[in-house]
Amino acid sequence: MNRLAQLTATVGGIGYLRPAPGTWGSLAALPLAWGFHTLGGMPLLALAVVGTFVKGIWATKEMTEGSEDHDPSEIVIDEVAGQFIALLPLSYASWMHGIDILAMWPGWIAAFALFRLFDITKPGPIGRADRRGDALGVMLDDVIAGLFAAIGVVLLAGFWHGLLQPMFGL
Numbered sequence: 424m425n426r427l428a429q430l431t432a433t434v435g436g437i438g439y440l441r442p443a444p445g446t447w448g449s450l451a452a453l454p455l456a457w458g459f460h461t462l463g464g465m466p467l468l469a470l471a472v473v474g475t476f477v478k479g480i481w482a483t484k485e486m487t488e489g490s491e492d493h494d495p496s497e498i499v500i501d502e503v504a505g506q507f508i509a510l511l512p513l514s515y516a517s518w519m520h521g522i523d524i525l526a527m528w529p530g531w532i533a534a535f536a537l538f539r540l541f542d543i544t545k546p547g548p549i550g551r552a553d554r555r556g557d558a559l560g561v562m563l564d565d566v567i568a569g570l571f572a573a574i575g576v577v578l579l580a581g582f583w584h585g586l587l588q589p590m591f592g593l
Contacts, residue, residue: 428485438497448499452506508569
């Protein structure tokens with residue numbers, strides 16, 4: 424097995440943590456996303472999404488070649504890509520408005536929880552992507568789950584800031 428592909432796909436071995444390696448992968452994405460955002464704002468985090476996606480397809484293909492299991496649980500690079508996407512609305516708001524991204528901690532919790540919810544339950548197009556049975560499908564289901572979570576983060580922020588805060592003076 425290609426050692427670089429294994430390190431990439433398992434995010435430095437985090438995918439071997441038990442239980443719930445996908446959750447560990449998503450948790451590992453949080454400080455990484457913070458680092459990318461701190462170094463280069465939303466543009467660098469968006470670039471990290473693309474790079475993680477491309478590297479993830481390669482690493483997943485390498486790790487699963489010749490195996491019947493197209494999505495072994497230790498592959499968590501897909502969770503990192505999806506979690507990065509779920510955090511993009513926070514990174515954008517921070518970058519555009521000069522807000523400390525850590526001050527938006529409720530959004531971080533929402534992005535994490537929504538991403539895990541969509542990644543685990545795999546509704547609609549997320550499940551269809553997962554059933555592709557190839558490296559692209561492994562990555563795509565988490566990308567779509569990340570998009571769903573990002574939309575959820577935006578809707579929750581709009582609900583909180585646009586309705587609840589003005590209505591109740593919170």
